[in-house]
Every structure is written in structure tokens, then in C-alpha cells.
Amino acid sequence: MRRLLLPVIVLMLAAAQAALPMLWWLGGWRLEFLPALVAYGALTASRPSRAVLLAVLAGLALDSLSAGPFGLSVLGFGLPAAVLAGLGESLDRDLPWVQAGAGAWVAAFAAGVACAAAGPTFGALGKISVLAMLSAVMTPLLFFTMELLHYWLPDSGR
């Protein structure tokens, strides 16, 4: 249970991303949950290698449900997760703005990698910025939800 919680949530959030319709009225966006989860994993993991492992799983899950090159998101999530995990002790993960910044960082990096692979397009920088902002909003909410989950499942450690 304790070891399976985050991997199961990764698969569920990846499936949710694929199941939700695009928000064309907002300019063709899709809500992304995985960058927030990768940021959560990187800030709360007991060991950096676990944070990177979670990012790798999130990247693979995302790519298995996308037409992009398989494994691309491993880079997009893995590198920023490694950086965050490296900074782990110097960051106060309980501060909402730290959580938001971490989510924005992961989302922006992953979007930048994907954009470079898909071919930079007109307005791509704006798209990356909006995705980072959406993730910045989503990450503190995810932290709150995960805290609740940990409260309800007392033996589920990180």
C-alpha cells in the first residue's frame, strides 16, 4: 500500500489527462496533473532517487497515452525532479509558494522539452507560460489532497 500509492496515482492522473476533453474555448488547452505530482514527489521524497523514479514513471505513463516520442517526458520530468530533489533540504516544502514554484518549474521544463521535440511554433512561449501557471495553481491543491490522503491512510508513508 505504502509503496504503491504514488505509482497508482501517477497512472490514474495520466489516464485522467487522456480522458478529459481539450479546452478549446481557452485556446486549446489540456489540464495537466502530472507536473504537479512530479513536483510533489520531488519535494517530499525521502531519497532523490525515489523522486527521479517517480518522474520516470510519470513520463512513461504520459508518453504511453500520447503521440509524442516514447520516453521524451522522462527527460521533461526527470531533470527538474532531480534538481528539486537536490535542493530539497534548502526548500521549505510546506510553503504554498514553494509548492507553486516547483510545479511551475516542472511544467515549464517538461513543456519546453516537448515543444522542442514537436517543433517550436508561433506562440509556444505563451503556451509554456500558461501551462506553468496552471501547474502552479494545481500543485498546492495536490499537496493539500495528498496530505488528506496521508491523514486517512496513516500507514502510507512517503
Add this chain to the structure above:
Amino acid sequence: MKQKEWLIVGLLLVAWIVFLGQPTAVSAKLRHFLIRLTTPLVKLGDWIPTVKSRRQLQTSNDALRTENAHLRQMLHAVTETEAENLRLETLLGLKHHRGFVTVAGHVIGRDASNWWKSIQLDVGTADGIRDNQPVFNATGLIGKVEAAGRGECRVLLLVDPNCKVSALLQSSRTPGVVAGSEAAFQRRPHCEMRYVDRSANIKIGEMVISSGLGGVFPKGIPIGVVGSAHLNQETGLYQDIEIQPVVDFNRLEEVLVIVRQE
């Protein structure tokens, strides 16, 4: 982080970059394994709203939609054949390729990424689906199969910039290449037709159909209508046309995959 752990993470990421550029059987197996894990979860999304009413309606709806798709596709094919016959009536022995063997599939998921446009179908190699087979529905062309697994496949949509279709303006027979728009912000998914003769007389609202060149997409499948046209800014040699697809890519439910010609 300890220096040793950084080194391991760094080496793993470098190894991954090398691995990424070389599609291998291992990565294909890993991908299909993950798809098998996530597909039931994606399908779960279909069940969440009003489980009972959806299940009750699904059986009869599916049969009617499939029949309707076949009939409307036949109508498009007949219209195109009629136009073709008028042009080519003097030629004898022209071999027509109109009949297709199709497999109906349900859309079970969309692309999880913001950077590609694709859908996931519940049919795969077990149903005769192979890579690069064309996909359409009652109204027109949707895209092509990009990766087929045993019980599912991923279809690259016509509105993705990586999906390129050789096309014709239906009345003027002017050729060009249709691909998804590269604009990052889109209120409605649309495509562009490039490499169109700069002297061509293009009418707004004119139908664009697949030309059959290239061997992937059969001739005569409706793609969209001309929205606007302008001279290519970079070269000035061609016209670029904005195409409004005839297919509503936001409401795809059932599609047909052409598995072979009769």
C-alpha cells in the same frame, strides 16, 4: 543529494537520451505494457457520468452510428465518382478503387499531452489494424493510425502538424498538402493547405478532398472547406489556405479504419 547519487541519476538520464533516439523492441514492449495498465483507467472515464442511461443507449446507438457512417461515406464516394466520371468518360478501362473494408472503433481516450493531437481507439492488430491505415467517420477524414497495439491503437489526427495529407480543391482540382495548424493558440482545431499554386483561383467555402497521392489516404474523402487564402509570406511562391475541417474533432466517438481495399 550525495555526489554518488547525482552521478547515478546523471548517467541514467544520459543513457535515456541515447535510448530515446533508438526505438527498440524493449521500448515498444514497455509502451504496450503501460498502455495495457492505463487503458482500463482511461475507459473508466466513460462510465463516470450516468452509468445506467449510457449503457442502455449504447447498443442501439452504436449500430445506428456505424450504419450511418457507412451510408454517408458511400454518398461522398458516389458524389466524387460522379465528378470523376464526367472528367474521364472518354477514357476506357479506368480502374476504380472505391470499395473499402473497414473496422469500426470507439474513441476511448485523447492525447494526454498538450503538444500532440491524437486519439486512442479500442481496436488493434487483433482486428486487422496496422500502422498508417486511414481513419475517417461519417463526415470526413480524421487521420491515420500511428501505433497499433493488440487491442488498441493510437490515431494521429488530421489537425496535428505531423499528419500530412495530399489534397485537392474539389472543383478546381488544384493540388496541395494539408497538415494541422502549428498555431499554439486555437479556438477550434483547424488545418492548413500548403504548396498551392499561386495563380490558382480559390473560392472561400470550396471543399477540399484527399487526392489519393502517396498511397496512404484514398482519393475523395472530404477534409474541410476553405476558410481563407493568402500568399506564402516567406517565399511568395505558393498560396497557403486555412482549412476548416468538416469533422468535429471535439466530438469524436465512433470512427472507421480502412483496413484494405475490396
